[in-house]
Amino acid sequence: MAVLILAPNERPDIWANYLKDLAPDLDIRIWPDTGDPDKIIYAVAWNPPAGVLASLTNLKIIFSLGAGVDHLFKDPNFPTQVTVSRVIDPYLTAGMREYVLLHVLKYHKNQPELDRQQRKHIWNPRENERLQSDERNIGILGLGVLGSDCAKFLSALGFNVKGWSRSLKTIPGVTCLSGLNGLNKLLNSSSILVCLLPLTKDTEGILNHNLFNKLPKGAYVINAARGNHLIEKDLISCLNSGQLTHATLDVFKEEPLPKEHIFWDHKRITVTPHNASITDPRTVANQILADIKRHLNRKPISNTVNIISGY
Numbered sequence: 001m002a003v004l005i006l007a008p009n010e011r012p013d014i015w016a017n018y019l020k021d022l023a024p025d026l027d028i029r030i031w032p033d034t035g036d037p038d039k040i041i042y043a044v045a046w047n048p049p050a051g052v053l054a055s056l057t058n059l060k061i062i063f064s065l066g067a068g069v070d071h072l073f074k075d076p077n078f079p080t081q082v083t084v085s086r087v088i089d090p091y092l093t094a095g096m097r098e099y100v101l102l103h104v105l106k107y108h109k110n111q112p113e114l115d116r117q118q119r120k121h122i123w124n125p126r127e128n129e130r131l132q133s134d135e136r137n138i139g140i141l142g143l144g145v146l147g148s149d150c151a152k153f154l155s156a157l158g159f160n161v162k163g164w165s166r167s168l169k170t171i172p173g174v175t176c177l178s179g180l181n182g183l184n185k186l187l188n189s190s191s192i193l194v195c196l197l198p199l200t201k202d203t204e205g206i207l208n209h210n211l212f213n214k215l216p217k218g219a220y221v222i223n224a225a226r227g228n229h230l231i232e233k234d235l236i237s238c239l240n241s242g243q244l245t246h247a248t249l250d251v252f253k254e255e256p257l258p259k260e261h262i263f264w265d266h267k268r269i270t271v272t273p274h275n276a277s278i279t280d281p282r283t284v285a286n287q288i289l290a291d292i293k294r295h296l297n298r299k300p301i302s303n304t305v306n307i308i309s310g311y
């Protein structure tokens, strides 16, 4: 029985070392040094090259190295009979909370405009225009592990928070919505919109012209989910027209964001390098090993993904 680390651009040696330290007897291999593929029962994967998972004929579980699993399902030969487990981890949740709070507060306090004023040596406190937190409406797309946590913390800061999910949720202090009417209700009132949806066939391209035009004029958008949620040209046209004031983007269609991409130098876009929250091997390596142990003892493993819904 062996574990294959299949994460070519993610320093697989680090994951191998963490796993080895915790379980010295485990046979751990790093792709492409797979050895006998029939021995591989578990894969620890991030953005695996297409076709490799399907070539592991005895594979039983794929551990996604992130909360998102779209990187697995984009492989046309993805082996659908294999169980997929994803990351749910307090450090990952805390990292996303900090990222979302940072950028929401930046917008709430008008920081991008203050930065522009500093560059022009303009002293303009604009106190009268500043909203109190209970006058600010924030919309969160996705009320899963990450979205619901952000919603709770924003609500605790006093913001009016609405959240949208596929099934209707109950979260104290948060107006929970679902369906198309629910989405429209959220959009009509949200001057700051945060996307924390998984990337699926239903959510791809959801951040488009039509959606942006339903937001109040001058709204802000934070996309920390996936680059393919966003129609890039629609964002640019809505920023240029003033329908949107500013966008924070952590994720992109192509990563790393190409050097010549228009987003880098756009005055109204903040780019971060897909580091809103990063999986921490210190906790997640333990979780993977605990699940391997459970699987070997024929017990159910944690954080499994529904392959049909795609998240």
Ligand code: NDP
Pocket (backbone or CB within 6 Å): 066, 067, 068, 069, 092, 096, 141, 142, 143, 144, 145, 146, 147, 164, 165, 166, 167, 168, 196, 197, 198, 199, 200, 202, 203, 224, 225, 226, 250, 251, 274, 275, 276, 277, 278, 311
């Ligand atoms: P979850 O699966 O816990 O939550 C997903 C949420 O989205 C759920 O509330 C779900 O609804 C909702 N949803 C899914 N499809 C739809 C739909 N068609 N319409 C409405 N709502 C929908 O995911 P997480 O919160 O753990 O993570 C969210 C995403 O964040 C990840 O998939 C990943 O892409 C991204 N991410 C980005 C990181 C970064 O560093 N930038 C780090 C970690 C994650 P329901 O509850 O009804 O199922």
Ligand code: OXD
Pocket (backbone or CB within 6 Å): 065, 066, 067, 068, 069, 087, 277, 278, 279
């Ligand atoms: C994730 C990510 O899905 O890092 O965890 O994007």
